Amino acid sequence: xxxxxxxxxxxxxxxxxxxxxxxxxRELGGYIRRLPxxxxxxxxxxxxxxxxxxxxxxxxxxxxxxxxxNWQRSNEGVKPSKRTKLPQPIGRPGAGRKTADKNSPERIxxxxxxxxxxxxxxxxxxxxxxx
Numbered sequence: 651x652x653x654x655x656x657x658x659x660x661x662x663x664x665x666x667x668x669x670x671x672x673x674x675x676r677e678l679g680g681y682i683r684r685l686p687x688x689x690x691x692x693x694x695x696x697x698x699x700x701x702x703x704x705x706x707x708x709x710x711x712x713x714x715x716x717x718x719x720n721w722q723r724s725n726e727g728v729k730p731s732k733r734t735k736l737p738q739p740i741g742r743p744g745a746g747r748k749t750a751d752k753n754s755p756e757r758i759x760x761x762x763x764x765x766x767x768x769x770x771x772x773x774x775x776x777x778x779x780x781x
Contacts, residue, residue, distance in 0.1 A: 701743050710740045
């Protein structure tokens with residue numbers, strides 16, 4: 651984080667002379683989401699997409715295309731029952747990973763629970779229980 655944005659993680663818990671946090675949780679989340687692919691923080695968090703750059707992805711694509719072209723040539727004029735299997739593409743970082751559905755029941759339930767907690771916190775602040 652520090653090498654890309656100049657922000658320290660300890661800034662989450664420090665305040666300036668006016669009592670304003672030096673780094674908020676929201677800012678931290680934004681910084682993490684926008685980190686470059688090869689950033690150490692991203693890799694430490696388990697993001698495997700950053701391991702490959704554009705060159706590696708293009709090389710894998712070229713290899714996949716060549717393998718399919720060779721498969722087509724080797725199966726030319728062969729009966730469908732005797733054809734070999736289509737070659738599988740080279741595995742890529744993050745491939746096969748299921749993306750979360752924004753409207754899945756689990757996410758909706760978590761959103762509703764978060765909204766409920768926020769409403770309870772606001773009412774506690776209004777009652778003076780939390781300062």
